[in-house]
Amino acid sequence: MGGIDSPTDTDLLLATYKGGSHLTSDIQNGGTIMIKVNAMGDACPIPIVKTKNAIRELQGGGTVETRVDNEIAVQNLTKMANQKGYGVHSEKISDNEFKVTMTVNAEAAQAAADSAIATVEEENCPVIPAGKKNIVVVISSNQMGSGEEELGKSLLKGFIYALSQQDTLPSTILFYNSGAYITSEESASIEDLKSLEAQGVEILTCGTCLNFYGLTDKLQVGEVTNMYVIAEKMTQADLIVQP
Template sequence: MITVNAIGDACPLPVVKTKKALENLEAPDMVEVFVDNETAVKNVTKFVSQTGKKAVSKKIEEGRYQILIDCTGNSEEKDGSKEIQPEKSGGCAENTGNAGGTVVVISSDRMGEGKDELGKVLMKGFLFALTQLDTLPEKILFYNGGAQLTCEGSDVLKDLEFMQEQKVEILTCGTCLDYYGLKEKLKVGSVTNMYTIVETMAEAGKIIKP
């Protein structure tokens, strides 16, 4: 039995830890994942269903859930558990069949609309999740408020530096850096211009915008 402890981990760490555990299995075995909330249960079981494996989950106590993943080929329903049926989902498709590569465009230092604090947490989670994809994007474009993420003081620099090391091209709008007074504080990637941004988006096989 392989155990993954994701208690206290924020999204997307429970899924990332589960993914790594499944990839590192050297022989058929059971994998158990512990999480502390129902959202994490749903996220992990949905991911497992997309891999073609079966999972059962149960609430052990308040704030503690167990997810059992059968990697032996023999799936049995456990007492007090419920089998998680595969859900239909587009998932994270690999970049195949596209004329160009995948380009991520980020126009803000936060993700979505609503509470700014939550939006920043979501953006941090999004960029970390991006580093965990089997196929990384070809380029990431930062403009407007997103330009702040590539500069001194950003709490996502390590994730961006990791992707740059993996040959992901990181480009930040020079006009935006000038506007925010950040041109001398750029820490990762290089400065670009609006023509290159438009050209890159026009030639992309797929564009992802959080």
Template sequence: MIKVNAIGDACPIPVVKTKNAIRELQGGGTVETLVDNEIAVQNLTKMANQKGYDVHSEKVADNEFKVTMTVNAEAAQIAANNAVSTIEEESCPITPLNKKNTVVVIRSNQMGNGEEELGKALLKGFIYALSQQDTLPSTILFYNSGAYITCEDSASIEDLKSLEAQGVEILTCGTCLNFYGITDKLQVGEVTNMYVIAEKMTQADLIVQP
């Protein structure tokens, strides 16, 4: 059995930690994940059902839940093979990361409308989740207040650097950096212009705007 402590972790970290633990199983086995909220339990249960794992959850204390997944040998091998494929892609950045030219567009320093604190937390979670995908985008574009996300004091710098290291192109609007007075604070990727942004978007097979 592999035990995963995801108490205090924001979405989607409990799911990512659990997936990584499943990849470590040799010949099948059990993964037990501790979380502190029912939403995390639901997310883990949904993931297990999608993958065909046996799953059971229980409340063990106030704000503490245990989700147990039993993975058979075949499913464990599939998870391990997916991990190997991901490692090979990360080791050979010259190889295309996916067949589609997917472009992610970040046009604000928060995700969705509503409370600013929540919006910023959601965007941070989205970028982290993006960095954990088996299939990565070719380019991420940042403009308007989204330019803050690639600059000093951003909570997503390490995740963006991880994406860049795996071959994802990180581009931030130069006009936006200049407007907000943060040109000298850029921490990851390169400065670009609106012509390139328009070109990347019009040539994309798929545009994702969180």
């Protein structure tokens, strides 16, 4: 089972995002593989992403044990397991430590691995394949939702990271109004946006907005666009997503 003990490119990306290593593996009685995932201290959606990547490593089936530090993460992992048809059991170790164990059969593990391969092939294609939706994500603010600003900014950062980990990526992400801050200097999402751009996602920021906020010379990712193109992208989209 080469590749489990050594971190993959994705593992390194996640470790960089968190600031530490997270993946170990053991051979259980009977020869099945157990992969242990350390997601302690990780914000949503990182525990889900790490666990999915571990399941893809199983190939022949086995067990993935994920440790998290909050009950919301336990609920999210349990929901994912139920949706995928995995066996799942959770255990509270202490007030700030929980263990979620998923049992994945060989067929389900192979399906997860095949999904990862298909995703890579799609992302390397420069055009939208026939039958694939033209998804446009619209970000019109530097925070997600209304309410506490600090929370809104944290939610938007998490959304962009989660977007970069989806099996189906958007064709275009449009930034306008204060959303222009997200593609500019000091944004916490630059690396995630660069990752999306490298996978073929078009990143466009309103030039008028950059100018209004004094960010014209501070754009860090993607290209400057205008309202005509923004309107064109939105009217031609099969699906518009606005967090």
